[in-house]
Amino acid sequence: MSIPRDFARGIAPGPNRSYAPPPIHAAAWGTWLAAVVVVLAVTRNPLYLLFTLTWIGWATLLVNRIAQNAAPGADTLGLPPVQFSPLTFGLVVVTLSALFNGLNVHVGTHVLFRLPRGWPLIGGPITAEALLYGALNGLALTGLFAAFVLLNRVVPVRNLVRLAPRAFYPVAVVVTIAVTFVPATVRQFASIREAQAIRGHRVRGMRSWLPLMLPLLIGGMERALQLAEAMMARGFAAGDEQPQSTLWVRAALILGMVALLAGMLLHLVWRMPVWGPVLLLVGALLIGGAVWRMGQGQTYTVYRPTAWRVQDSVICGGALLTALAFLVELPGLARTSALYYPYPALTWPQLDLGMGLSTWGLLPPVFVLLWSLAKQDGPANGADVSDVSEQ
């Protein structure tokens, strides 16, 4: 019961400055995230993992500092995030995953202790190798989580929504409305709770939530009708005028799916060297074409596009290089060093200088954040510096 009240407080009017556009384009962040996912999926080399996690952590810290300095509510929903911090998440997941792997996989030379053979699955030698490998898996997962959390914090919803292809304009509007209506829904809920309390309602057991949920739902649907009317009055494409997916588009989708399915089977099961990938490509192109064709039917334009700057190109370039190094054998880089196994006996992870450097491709966002922090701190920091010099 106390949760919604907290939200209501979060939404309470506060300083409300106009917002500055984020310094990095949403698509650049997206590319960066994709590269992080590739690296973390491919490598279990603790050194590379640590590099990557460090860059993510650094960026997170910088974002935290920027957020502290900014006006409260400047460009957030005003809702307190409830998610656990990546640090907590990491501790739990690394521990769990080390335990699980350690108890399940009885391979390795460094035996720590033995569980009785008779215990199903977990019986047998418990090895340092298995524990370590589990922990590394947990570390990769933590990195993924932290990267997503970071993205969620730095990219405003509206910019994220605009990344959607034109064909998905209606869905994008749905998401925009849903996010826009959150504060109003919270307020509604708070006043419904009051309204029900004054007619003697008490929260006791599950059924007593009905008097709170039903008015919210009914009121919400009534509001939806009014909103729909308002949208139509301002020229939002009504059902009959929106491009329907034509038979051709549907045919392309079906053919594309069939091609993908066949391509997948050929490539992964029967291992046809040429036909598999070709069919996969054809399928993807057909579906991409269908999406593009549907997008053509949407006539809307965008009022405020976020500018694509040099820094965005740099971020994308760096991320692509990193992803490439971890996906494909590049001359001069020992990609195999990324595929580290502790089994059958613990070894020191191999550090290939080139591969290590290639994770630095994930660094440009950190530089951009540092730069914008410095800009933001400008006058305020001046005072700090003079304080320090006096001491």
Added chain:
Amino acid sequence: MTRTSTLATWMSGAIFLLATLMGLVAFLYPFWVPALAQSGNTGLAHSQDAPYVLALLTGICFVVLLLEVQGAGMSAKTVALLGVLISINSLLRFVDLAVPGPGGFSPIFLLIILVGYIYGPRLGFLMGALTLLVSSIITGAMGPWLPYQMFTAGWIGMSAVICRPLVGGLGMRGRLGEVVVLALFAGLWGLLYGVIMNIWFWPFVVGTPDQYWEPGIGGMQTVQRYAVFYAVTSLGWDLVRMAGNVVLLLVFGGPVLRVLQRFQRRFTFVYSPVSQPVSQTVSQANDA
């Protein structure tokens, strides 16, 4: 005209079917890819791109479903309705994120299932998928699991439509039986959701197939191991979710169903304005 629309219906069905099939194949890869990897003699090298190919395929499947689902033309009404309902449902998600007690219980499935049941598979899919998207945006619980959650929740909403013939066949529309059927359906999905949600996580725990230790392990063994993993890590939570869903539907299902039905007519209608001859004569008089 009718032939075209029948064809369109068939095509639409085919798309749903293919996307679901491919989604399943891609979701379940940890079980069959390792089996392939060790049955062939070319070794592991070739199938090492399997996870990426399959992740991409999952994404494409989702895009296709989304396109097909909204392709039938979303009106301002459906867009606004979904937007508002998703915003309500996303706030409900705070309950399962912020209240530590009830394990895997989450109240979001109630509306997803009922919207799918009443308003059809298209809105059901969007309701499921977008609830997960929006709620993870506003709660900050966005993670690598998000695409899988969206896909699965979309399936839940989409599949709720199969309760319609079930309820209709048993002649229970508008009666308690209707809610019971929906509650059982919700319970089933409560469990399945957990099973599916764990699969994306699984390769991280055991490693991707190219790093798979113990080459002797086959498909069956993977399933077995997954079962243990699942029983240890999630079964408890998922049982709570299952029970929660059943109770949720039993307690709230009836009243919420009535509300959704009450609004059904207002959100879907066909209008037929009739221009009478009188309008002709008047407009002619106007022009003259």
Added chain:
Amino acid sequence: MQPRQPALRHSFTGVIDGAAGAPAALPSAVDFRQVRYTYPEAATPALDQIDVQLPEGELIVVVGPSGAGKSTLLRLVNGLAPHFSGGHLQGSLRVLGLDPVVATPRLMSREVGFVFQDPENQFVMDRVEDEIAFALENAGMARQEMRIRVEETLDLLDLAPLRGRRLDMLSGGERQRVAIAAALALRPRILVLDEPTSQLDPKSAEDVLAALVRLNTDLGLTVLLAEHRLERVLPYADRVLYLPQEGAPRLDTPRALLGDEPAATTIPVALSPPLVRLAKTLGWEPLPLTVKEGLAWSRQLRVPTARGAQPPVAADTQPILSTHNLHAGYGDCPVLHGTDFAVRGGEIVVLLGRNGSGKTTLLKSLVGLIRPQRGEVRLQGVSIKGKDVADICRQVGYLPQDPNQLLFADTVAEEMAITLRNHGYDPRGYDLPIAPQTLLERLGLAHKAHAYPRDMSVGERQRAALAAILVTRPQALLLDEPTRGLDYAAKARLRSLLEEWRGEGMGIVIVTHDVELAAEVADRVVLMSQGEIIADGDPYTILGSSPLFASQVARLFPGTGWLTVEDALDYFRGQTHAPYATDDYPDEGA
């Protein structure tokens, strides 16, 4: 192959010629002929054989009792009816030469801007600027053009300082101005507004109306406005379209429509502002529409200098509810600073004050929704400390601003049963505080006992909420903005109910911005500002002297202590030699 649809736009070149300035020569912005429209599954048409021709460039106010089809008529202008609501439409419609049904709302949005009642529910985006651009984006306008349009529109409504603000942090009036801006972004030639100020406090309402007047006079924008605050808009209205419950609508100048012709074709007394009612009774000709015009007449009248203060309601009896040095607020920002307030049985206390002056906070503190930080609240002389809201509310009824938030059951009767069960009564038992059916009869809802509350009119819904609250027969009733969104008939009904309950000894507290309501029912008026009570006394002293909260009649006859039309008429009827006194005193009940 069918021939293509002929051009939608008619040519008006033949009409706009030399006759400069003559209103009759201007083309019609809206031309409806023999329009009949029936909502789906409705037995009778909402509009029946309507003929309306509205000239371009004027500010036209649409007036009529609720249920006469005002909203429907407005929605026909941009095609929302029937495109949004379905139903059956006959007749010929032309809006700027376009047929809105053929053109669809999407195309009509370029010619007709539409603003709705509730500012909360018409926004898609979360920022002012993005919201204004939404219509432009839908129209597929080029970005450069769009930027210019947004800038222009922001300036037009003085919204530039708010451009980056979040919409949910704006006040109601600001939001409604954003809604107008968003409707004007496409530069439509007609702006249609459906009771845009009904959810606003008077100050915000005035801002919005002022903006409309400016748009009309500066830009020549055709404004079509449904509005029940006639006293505010009449002075600016070029014409009034009166839509009666039965019969043909009439379009004329405000004076003509309010004049003394046969009742069927003029606006009934119940819908007129107090000034007009008084002026008609006293036979002031031409009819004054503003207080300034009315003062020219009222100054010529001999009126008493002051009215003796009313005896206060037995101040020695124990109050039902009282606060003592109450400090309360939200979180760590206190709103009330040491408030002493009391309400006794058999009196109606009206709380007036600006937005944010602490009125609602005081009301919520009285029922325990907000707990005191210091001081205490007493119910029947006993502190409410430690009692929960449900217990307090058995004895104190509270009607929240939006009665919709109470109602969720399938029938009105069920709503009452839920409250009874909440308080531990058996709804079918014999020991109920009041028989539900009796209560419904008194509220005039006996025939609606089994209706779905959400399908009823605003006034009926409010009374259904009252039924759900009063079924425990509380001794005190608190109402938060009870006249918001009500039309004149519903207001009159509420007023007589309140007076009836007062007669039975109930203590009533009303928080409102509605000065005329305060003038009519208050026994005591309490003025609040910045969390403090700055005045507390009988309405004649407070409403008669304060320029901010004075009713129209008080402004016409300063120093007399008169507040309502009845106060003035009572005096004039007593004066046999009063020059303007007449016998045809309008019957209020009608």
